[in-house]
Amino acid sequence: MASIADxxxxxxxxxPEHLGEEVLDFIGYLRTRHPVSFESGDQAARxxxxxxxxxxxxxxxxxxxxKRDEANER
Incomplete structure (x- = not known):
């Protein structure tokens, strides 16, 4: 059985790449909202x-x- 990460x-x-970047942003958001502490060995493996x-x-x-203005012009 595949893990959630898999x-x-x-x-x-x-x-597509631009949606993958949104996924990364969302993961960062989740990390700030729900910090997880790992034991030192677990953290290295993670x-x-x-x-x-x-x-x-x-x-x-x-x-x-x-540059927001430059991006908006595109």
Whole structure:
């Protein structure tokens, strides 16, 4: 039986990139609303699992500056 993370990953693979980014935003929102504490060993394993899951998504550069007016013009 597939885990929830596996099911989410399979569904995320079928989405266009811009919708995948919305999924990542939503996951971030859930983390802020429902923080989960892990034991140190569990946390390391969870981080490895999350990095593998999100590895195919491009990372936003740290110096990226969102320009709302420019985006609205598109």
């Amino acid at each position: 099911l989410i990953q399979e569904e995320a693979k079928t989405l 981080l490895i699992e999350l990095e593998a899951f999100f590895s195919h998504y491009p990372r936003i550069p740290k110096n990226f500056k969102f």
